[in-house]
Amino acid sequence: MPTYPSRRSLLQGAAGIAIAAPLLSACVTSGGNDDKPAANTGNKSADNPLGVKDDAPLEVVIFKGGYGDDYAKHAEDLYKGKHAKATIDHKGIQKVGEALQPRFVANTPPDVVDNTGAGRLDLATLVGAKQLSDLTELLDAPSFDDANTKVRDTLLPGVVDDGTFDKQVLTLNFTYTVWGLWYSKPLFASKGWTYPKTWDEMLALCATIKAAGIAPWTYQGKYPEYINDPLLSMAAKTGGEALLKSVDNLEPNAWKSDALKAAAEAFAELAAKGYIMSGSEALSHTESQAAWCQGKAAFIPCGSWLESEQKGVAPSGFDMAMGPVPARTSSDKMGPAAVQAASSESFIVPAKAKNVAGGMDYLRILFSKQSAKAFAQSAGTLPAVAGATDGLTLSSGLGSTRDAIKAAGKEAFTFRFRTWYAELAKAVDDATGELVNKRATATEWADRIQKAADAIAKDSGVKKYTR
The missing domain is CATH 3.40.190.10 (Periplasmic binding protein-like II)
Structure with missing residues (x-):
């Protein structure tokens, strides 16, 4: 392919x-x-x-x-x-x-x-x-x-x-993308499932979903950046603005912080418990999203373009919606409604x-x-x-992303390293692919990414940005 x-x-x-x-x-x-x-x-x-x-x-x-x-x-x-x-x-x-x-x-x-x-x-x-x-x-x-x-x-x-x-x-971006976890509202309603607010609630729900014969999660395995988003969102909620700055500013040992390691451990546990659909690693974004629309998995991580991308694929009445990534700890520096969001469609x-x-x-x-x-x-x-979008009648998916942004308020956040340092972005993608497929521990994940970040920080040929 x-x-x-x-x-x-x-x-x-x-x-x-x-x-x-x-x-x-x-x-x-x-x-x-x-x-x-x-x-x-x-x-x-x-x-x-x-x-x-x-x-x-x-x-x-x-x-x-x-x-x-x-x-x-x-x-x-x-x-x-x-x-x-x-x-x-x-x-x-x-x-x-x-x-x-x-x-x-x-x-x-x-x-x-x-x-x-x-x-x-x-x-x-x-x-x-x-x-x-x-x-x-x-x-x-x-x-x-x-x-x-x-x-x-x-x-x-x-x-x-x-x-x-x-x-x-120097640029002004016209569209706004929100990242989170997507699910079908009618499916959840029919099963009596409630969208989880904490990671403990997520793991408990995943056990219930798996018992019902449905895979709790799938993801766009060929592009592990998709599953990076909820992992990094979880870490950002725990570590707050200080974590965002330390990562993007290439500070020493930023990737070894407690917040990032805890998030990596959470996703390693998700994989270890068999809550990710078998074979997801080999799937493209279109294949994994189609499987999700077919009811083979309950959750999929993605940005707010998902609903538009699934037109003609999602069955009638699927009514997809996006929720924020559940909180990892009870002492997170950001609230449970905080979401990762960024603008795109760049005008100059x-x-x-x-x-x-x-x-x-x-x-x-x-x-x-x-x-x-x-x-x-x-x-x-x-x-x-x-x-x-005030006063407009919105589709289920678009309405849920609009509501998520309103609920997040000033706690809409984003990492900048992916756009500033392509090599670091690839290192994170590769490491997370290994993590969620049980070929690396959370510690190994952090060490591998920190090594890549340190190499970029020391490379005088790479233009550096700070936030």
């Missing part, structure tokens, strides 16, 4: 897949920001906070993938309502890197780009080449919906941090665009409640704008 990137990998908004990195790197020596086009701006006012020149053309390039590009065109219509004299050149494409790499090299990029998809431009290279506009002015501008609220204050937790590199906000305004102000104002409009609500209705996906 052919291999391909997992959906989680495609959602990452930082390191990404290196499309034409060598050529893009040449931008650093081809003038940097010194040869930035002359400002194409107008007068700033309450109605035009970013100073867009009313008749300046705007070029918008959108990744036309699973979400299509109608949502982007809807925002363009709103933009025209503000800047009636502007002409908009809209391009909906799929191979963003292939199409735009020569234009970045030539210093003639579009005004705003949805840099998403497997063929996207390498974000790390763009950042290093200083090819991206700092979006701080946009974030501090009044929102499109409410002049008394800044754009930054309309976004869900973590969105600004997800686009921050060396204290500059090139530094050398002809209409930087227009690109930013387009994003101000795109990230409005009005625009985000239209996106949620058409795409069935949670936007990164707070309150965008």
